[in-house]
Amino acid sequence: MQIVHNQLSYFNNVLGGSISSFQGDRILQYDNDKGTGRIQTVSLGSGISYTEYDMNLNQDFNFDLKLDENRSLYFVYCLEGNFRFTKGNDSQKVEALQTVVVGGSNDTINIKLRGASKSNLSIIKVTQDGSAIDNNNHQELYDQLFATFLNEDGEPHIGTFNLKIKEQLLQIRAITQVGLVRKLLIEGIVNFTLALEILHCKQDMENDGQVSSMLTKKELLRIEEAVNAIKRKPEYPYTVTDLSKEYGLSPTKLQEGFKVMEGTTVTNFIRNERLILAEELIQTSDMNISEIVYSIGFTSRSYFSKIFRNKFNCTPKAYLMNIRNVSLSA
Structure with a gap:
């Protein structure tokens, strides 16, 4: 982790x-003639570090990632x-939604960010240091990571577009908990x-580098927009036909x-988001069950139940009843 902290000091100097x-x-936060941005290093154990880069640069910017004397992997x-x-x-070149x-070891990787544009990266570093592995699960993860990605020729691997990984990494940035809970959540993600x-x-x-879902990056981003729209307003009477036209x-x-x-169909996703909203309304509102049913977009109370x-x-x-009993006893 010290190497990551040293790198942050380098960013601060430049x-x-x-x-x-x-x-x-x-x-690190900066707002000056170089641009605006925020870089955060997250302290994790077991030879793993995590860094977020959210930067608006006025000019092109280069920085190095160091591969230690111990074998290391960078996931950018x-x-x-x-x-x-x-x-x-x-x-x-690596585009949005790609890793x-x-x-390798004892080597350097250079990353060049474009000026006059937004750069938003997440970097996970894994170092194969036996003394840092604290349980069998971590050992198994290390073994699979290095067996999968560290070739004898040291060639990098560029993945096809993957929106699921972005969704996971954004969850880290949304964590509001502090202390041990926060660290455990970040480690899990x-x-x-x-x-x-x-x-x-x-x-x-298996697909020889082709996108297995047959979706382009633009199409995946439209899917992301549709998912976020449903999350914001799950009670709306969506249909597959209407969503298809909209996006x-x-x-x-x-x-x-x-x-x-x-990992599910459009209909099942909408239904699940409505149930999440129903639970929230039961916990926070004074509405009865019938009122909640109709407010979240259902027409049948029996089906909702x-x-x-x-x-x-x-x-x-x-x-x-359980929520109200807990409130009364508090």
Whole structure:
């Protein structure tokens, strides 16, 4: 982690701004003639570090990632914008929704960010240091990561477009908890993201580098817009036909996109988001069950009770009574 902190100091010397600490992390913020931005290093154990880069640069900017004497892997995911990476004589462009994975030891990787544009990256570094591995799960994860990504020739791997990884990384930025809970949540998301990277790499190899979902980057971004619209207003009477027209996708591609991103159909996703809203209303509002049913877009109370029980293992009425009893006893 010290190397990551040293890198942040380098950014501070070049870009200016100020470094602060929060929950053991270090945060650089700058707003000057070089641009505006925020870089945060998150302190994790077991040889894993995580850094977020959210930068608006006025000019092109280069920085290096160091591969330690111990074998290391860098997972550089581009959430927004694009960048060019160089290792030795190999230089390639990485676009939004792609990960480049580069590994080795005693080597340097150069990242070039474009000026006059927004660059939003998340970088996970994994160092194979046996003394840092604290349990068998971490050991198994390390073994799979290095077996999958660290080739004898040291060539980097650039993944096809993957929106699911972006969704996971954004969850880290949305964490509001502090202390141990925050650290455990971040560790869990980072480990899950690394597992997704392994699965995605295997899919890429099976499909010979072609996008397995048959969706372009633009189409995936439209799916993301549709998902976010439903999350913001799940009670709206959506249909697959209307969503297809709204986001310029065929019904087949719309369904395929939801399966790629959310692992379910459009209809099931809408239903689940409505149930999440129903639970929130039961906990926070004074509405009765019938009022909640109609406010979230359902027309049948019996149907709502059935799917609510399937998800929460109790009836809506029992859930409501339990919430109110807890409030009265508090």
